[in-house]
Amino acid sequence: MFFVRTASERDLEKVRALLIETWHATYDTFYGVEKVNELTERWHSLPALKARLARKNAEFLVADDGRQLGGMGYAAMSDTQAKTVVLHQLYVLPKFQRQGVGRDIFAELETCFPDAERMRVEVEPQNLHALTFYRAHGFAEVGETPVDDPSGLPAIALEKPLLG
Template sequence: MANDVAVSRPKKNLYTVTVLGDADAGEILTLQRAAYVTEAQAHRDFDLPPLTQSIDELREGLAAPDAVALGVRDEARLIGAVRLRRIDSAVDLGRLTVVPDRQGQGIGSFLLREAETVFPDAREMQLFTGEHSTANIRLYERSGYVETARTNVGDYSLVHFTKSLA
């Protein structure tokens, strides 16, 4: 008799998204700083806005009427977050972050898919990442984003991506 082998496969929707607000600002800032340290190291730039943003600046951004912040929690711990801002028919996606010890588990991909549904009448999603953020670039390309431009910022470039949502 052959041995039965149980195969464990990850579920498609292991995570639940929640809308984040002012009460979450401290956690968001902590997550953001932890996640962006590797970006700063890769680009040799420790003055990245996500690392220098103040809690008041973050709260102001969260309170904007055209902005939405989404998060994923593991019990009480915030393990992923993303911010969206509606500008006419486009949505700017920013600060897609996952805690370092949970990266590579599909949290970023999940948040990206969820972000694409927040503004159902939007025509496109726009975002950028640093050219040395190879995992981010792979994620965006795998998710259907197309590189549209590069902007030089010192010793590296920001890679701009767009995805049609229509």
């Protein structure tokens, strides 16, 4: 059984390994191994994870069973949209998917931002499992990322109202 808790610096190596594994399992077929390696090196490096851990108005969670991390989630208040929390990451190791780990991390993240009125997430259009998950949790499509988005990756933007 996994327990959701706030991540600490000592978790970051395991979080990085989890992100590398889940990104390859999810995105290799969309972008190829080389692109996924490039993105994980940039976005999931220890300095990048440490910066997220230190960010104000953010929450960095892990699902821990005492032996291993089964998932992670990271959300932060938007710098550009009032009363909006952005769900930047919600990843569960493939062997633990569809067992409620993602649901539990997500449920905890929903409660961490009492001043937020909505939660926003961007999902790769081909990632049908993620789109299904978010729609099942009350998200609706509100648009797409602009072509000149810094990530260079296509994404569908989804939002969900949060009850205070």
